[in-house]
Amino acid sequence: MLEMTREEFEELVAEALDRIPPELTRLMDNVAVFVEDEPDPTDPELLGLYEGTPLTDRGEWYAGVLPDRITIYRGPTLRMCATREEVVAETEVTVVHDIPSYTSSEGLRLIG
Numbered sequence: 791m792l793e794m795t796r797e798e799f800e801e802l803v804a805e806a807l808d809r810i811p812p813e814l815t816r817l818m819d820n821v822a823v824f825v826e827d828e829p830d831p832t833d834p835e836l837l838g839l840y841e842g843t844p845l846t847d848r849g850e851w852y853a854g855v856l857p858d859r860i861t862i863y864r865g866p867t868l869r870m871c872a873t874r875e876e877v878v879a880e881t882e883v884t885v886v887h888d889i890p891s892y893t894s895s896e897g898l899r900l901i902g
Contacts, residue, residue, distance in 0.1 A: 792868045792877065799864045800825050802874060806881035814886060817845070822857040823885065828865040837870075838862050838884035860885060 794802075803825055807815075821842065829836035842858020862881055871877045 792871050792873070794868065794874070794877075796825065796827070796864065799868070799877070802877045803862050803881050806878045806885060809878070809882050810886060819845070820855070820857045821860060823860045823862065826861050826863055829863045835866050836863055837866050837880065838887070 803823065807823060828834070829839065839861045840858065841861070843852065843855070862884055867877060867880055867884075871880055
């Protein structure tokens with residue numbers, strides 16, 4: 791398993807977010823990306839999770855709400871990656887896969 795501090799992992803997540811194509815990042819309105827150490831124990835291999843109201847479900851009522859969340863899980867990502875570059879690539883894939891959850895009414899859970 792690759793070892794790194796939470797701060798190092800958060801830096802790699804930021805790198806991955808910078809690599810997401812602009813046409814996808816433009817879709818991300820009122821959404822925040824968080825890092826957690828581990829997912830729920832019932833789903834230990836979960837790499838990322840989208841929680842919120844997809845764009846397609848937002849109506850006139852959608853104002854002044856807290857941001858949607860994309861959570862990246864550090865533990866499962868580090869267990870499946872051998873290098874820092876693999877962490878960046880896997881995190882990028884995880885966030886890109888969560889964007890459809892955000893833009894449609896179907897949720898998506900990411901499992902490695």
